[in-house]
Amino acid sequence: MILPLSGSLARAVRDARSASLPPGIEVPTHITVLPPWRASAGEINALIAHTATVGETCSPFEVSSGEIGTFEPISPVVYLDIARGRESIFRLHRQLKAGVPGAYFRFPFVPHITLAQIDDDAQLDAVREHMADFSGSSLVTDMCVVTGPSLERWSEQECVKLSGPGSR
Numbered sequence: 001m002i003l004p005l006s007g008s009l010a011r012a013v014r015d016a017r018s019a020s021l022p023p024g025i026e027v028p029t030h031i032t033v034l035p036p037w038r039a040s041a042g043e044i045n046a047l048i049a050h051t052a053t054v055g056e057t058c059s060p061f062e063v064s065s066g067e068i069g070t071f072e073p074i075s076p077v078v079y080l081d082i083a084r085g086r087e088s089i090f091r092l093h094r095q096l097k098a099g100v101p102g103a104y105f106r107f108p109f110v111p112h113i114t115l116a117q118i119d120d121d122a123q124l125d126a127v128r129e130h131m132a133d134f135s136g137s138s139l140v141t142d143m144c145v146v147t148g149p150s151l152e153r154w155s156e157q158e159c160v161k162l163s164g165p166g167s168r
Contacts, residue, residue, distance in 0.1 A: 001032070001033045001034035001047070001051070001143060001144070001145055001146070002028075002030035002031065002032055002033060002144050002146055003030055003031040003033055003063075003089070003092070003142070003143055003144075004028060004029070004030050004140075004142055004144060004159075005029045005030055005031065005063070005113070005138040005140070006029075006138050006139070007136070007137070007138050007139075008137070008138075009029070009063075009064075009065060009113075009136035009137055009138040010029035010138060012131065012134050012136055013029040013080070013113055013115060014026075014029055015130070016115050016116070016127050016130045016131050017116060017127075029113065030113070031063065031082070031089060031111060031112070031113055031140075032114075033089065033092050033093050033096055033143065034093065034096050034100065034103070034105075035105050035106075035109075037100075037103045037105065039100070039103070039147075043100065043102070043103075044145065044147060044157060046099065046100075047096075047100055047145055048145050048157065048158045050096065050098075050099030050100075051096065051099070051143055051145055051158065052160050054092065054095045054143070055143060055160035055161060055162055055163055055164075056163055056164060057095070057164045058088070058091070058095075058162045058164045059163075059164040059165055060139055060140060060141045060162045061085050061088040061139075061162075062084060062085055062137055062138070062139055062140070063082055063084060063085030063088075063089070063137060063140055064082070064083045064084040064085065064135070064136065064137040065081070065082070065083060065113065065134060065135055065136050065137070066080065066081035066082055066083035067080075067081045067083075068081070068115070068128055068131055068132065069081050070124075071110075074107075075117070076118060076119050076124065077114055077116070078114075078115045078116045078117075078124050078127050078128055079112040079114050080113040080115060080134075081111075081112055082111045082112060082113070084137070085140065086111050088140070090109070090111065092143065093109050093111075096143075115127050115131060140162065141161060141162055142159045142160065142161055142162065143159070143160050143162065144157075144158065144159040144160075145157045145158045145159075
């Protein structure tokens with residue numbers, strides 16, 4: 001489950017990722033709200049229905065980038081922290097997670113935008129340097145259920161507008 005991002009924030013993240021992704025791979029700029037897990041077709045359909053219900057209660061919100069962080073030594077990930085919009089993301093995470101009671105998530109949830117996930121220290125340092133002074137924002141208007149055989153190759157199954165109170 002992802003929150004697609006747009007604007008200057010999405011462009012900057014795409015640029016930072018371009019050097020670290022294999023040729024032909026493009027991962028849309030997003031915030032993961034529910035991490036990947038093995039799910040049956042029935043569970044995916046139930047999540048899509050639950051997502052529609054949650055979308056009706058949540059309004060669009062602004063997110064802005066924060067400091068650069070890393071999950072090292074647990075995982076070779078460099079990410080942008082979320083400075084504004086964290087509570088809205090946490091709220092969505094809690095609401096969506098309630099709709100998948102059988103799902104197991106290995107790590108605690110941390111709202112972030114992944115910049116790179118590679119085992120090459122020089123490439124990780126280059127991504128950190130590229131984004132060191134960046135500041136950007138994006139309006140979150142949708143949530144998308146995505147599926148796929150790997151983290152690099154996935155497709156949108158269903159996107160839902162955030163249409164809660166105060167939405168236009």
